[in-house]
Amino acid sequence: MMRLSGRLRSAMIIGGQGIRARKLRTLLSMVSLFLGVLAVVVVQAGAGIAERLQLADLELQSGVDGTKVLYMPQVAGGGQAVVGTVKGRTDAVAMFTLNAVIGEPGVRAVNEGGSPFDQNWGGSSQICDQFGKCYDPTAGMPQGQAIELRITALTGDVREFRPYRPQSGHWLDFGTAPMLAPRLVLNEEAAKGFDRYHVPAEMRVNGATADMTPQLIGVVKDGDSQPHAYVRLDELTNWVPLDKLTDPNGVSESQVLMTGSSPVEPVLIAKLKGLGAPDVAAETINSRKEMKEQLNLLRMIFLAMAGLVLVIGAAGVLNVGLATVGERVEEFALRRAVGTPRLVLAGIVLAETLLTGLFTAAAAIGVSVAALKAASVFLGPSQPFLQGVEFPWSAGVSGVIAGLVAGILGGFIPAIRAAGIPIATVMRA
Numbered sequence: 001m002m003r004l005s006g007r008l009r010s011a012m013i014i015g016g017q018g019i020r021a022r023k024l025r026t027l028l029s030m031v032s033l034f035l036g037v038l039a040v041v042v043v044q045a046g047a048g049i050a051e052r053l054q055l056a057d058l059e060l061q062s063g064v065d066g067t068k069v070l071y072m073p074q075v076a077g078g079g080q081a082v083v084g085t086v087k088g089r090t091d092a093v094a095m096f097t098l099n100a101v102i103g104e105p106g107v108r109a110v111n112e113g114g115s116p117f118d119q120n121w122g123g124s125s126q127i128c129d130q131f132g133k134c135y136d137p138t139a140g141m142p143q144g145q146a147i148e149l150r151i152t153a154l155t156g157d158v159r160e161f162r163p164y165r166p167q168s169g170h171w172l173d174f175g176t177a178p179m180l181a182p183r184l185v186l187n188e189e190a191a192k193g194f195d196r197y198h199v200p201a202e203m204r205v206n207g208a209t210a211d212m213t214p215q216l217i218g219v220v221k222d223g224d225s226q227p228h229a230y231v232r233l234d235e236l237t238n239w240v241p242l243d244k245l246t247d248p249n250g251v252s253e254s255q256v257l258m259t260g261s262s263p264v265e266p267v268l269i270a271k272l273k274g275l276g277a278p279d280v281a282a283e284t285i286n287s288r289k290e291m292k293e294q295l296n297l298l299r300m301i302f303l304a305m306a307g308l309v310l311v312i313g314a315a316g317v318l319n320v321g322l323a324t325v326g327e328r329v330e331e332f333a334l335r336r337a338v339g340t341p342r343l344v345l346a347g348i349v350l351a352e353t354l355l356t357g358l359f360t361a362a363a364a365i366g367v368s369v370a371a372l373k374a375a376s377v378f379l380g381p382s383q384p385f386l387q388g389v390e391f392p393w394s395a396g397v398s399g400v401i402a403g404l405v406a407g408i409l410g411g412f413i414p415a416i417r418a419a420g421i422p423i424a425t426v427m428r429a
Helices: 002-021 023-061 078-086 188-196 264-274 287-327 329-337 342-379 393-419 424-428
Strands: 068-071 092-103 146-154 165-169 183-187 203-205 215-221 228-232 253-258
Touching (some): 023 393, 078 092, 078 253, 078 264, 165 188, 183 188, 188 215, 188 228, 253 264, 287 329, 329 342
Antiparallel strands (some): 092 146, 092 203, 165 215
16 A cells, blocks of 8 residues: 555656646646536536525525425315414414505506516406406506505514515514504515605505505515515404405415424314315425426536537547657656556656646636626626625536546546557667
8 A cells, every 4th residue: 555655646746747847738738628627617606506596586485495385275264263373373374465556546556467567467456256257446447656566464474484585674573563554565576666656655455444554664585576565464454354365356375384393284274174175285395306307407418518528628638648648758668667667657647637637627616716706796786696696616526526537538548658658669769
């Protein structure tokens, strides 16, 4: 083992001396490898960053992996059963989503149907009666200063399950007494609408006993492209009876988010089944697995392309290595004549290409880190996804591996050729 270690050390030292003596050839080899290694690093870094960004957006809309979701059926007394079960708990939150209009009464909203403000969905939300007949409540009305949006009423802090990111103001405080003027937290699209249009503070909700005067207290990023707002359920039910929130004609979605170990699930399912709800079951969110399958496919496609560029670079190193061995025939023959083993001669050539691959990997990683940092600094203000992004060092490890693999591919044949040079060559020289 010590003998092998000594030979390896000798090969590395002589290989390093060879790199220092032939700087131009080393530079040419690095140029050949640089694009290939850089491509591998960029693909791995891009995939890592994309995975984190997509996972963050999925968590905002679907929930953190491991969260259980129970979609509530529309049954009489279902709302009361749900609220009574989850009220005051931190391991479960009920969400009731419905449409609302804030602004002038008797007019059509500027974004009919709750559409994003830069799009036009061509119609307002319709209301259906108990016989299934639907109608537009604003038909024939002129368009005025009003905004239509979705409102989600919460029984508790939902950020444990959906980590909404604050942008300004503050989130709903569930530790204080409810207020008659409901406090709303807007998403970014809703905040854009209220910044663009100056509308009266009058909110209308289907089924409410009277119009409300909302308070806008904060803005969050929730991943929703439509205007959306969040409100405490106990503040909304001052004006909208709880049974209206589970009315099929007044709400589009009701669900309960729970931790995986919450005892709420069996209790809630038993209550809903007792009220006549069929096939009630909770689903577990596993967004990472579904997303990874798609990302892995894209990563393999781009890695194949990067590998092709890397092989071309390794071919350049091979070409330079063969030329170098051809120029050093007499040197290697002389080393053989003084007793240098063939394995050490092969190690000298292979050490040069491996060190070249490592230097190239270091350069490619450095360029990638600097480019990402510069993009974050200069483009971050206009591109939010670049703000606070960090270089994934798993991509750096991939770059080092790519540099070593390219060094082996480019130096293997020259190493065999160097080891096969006969001693008699030095006599001819």
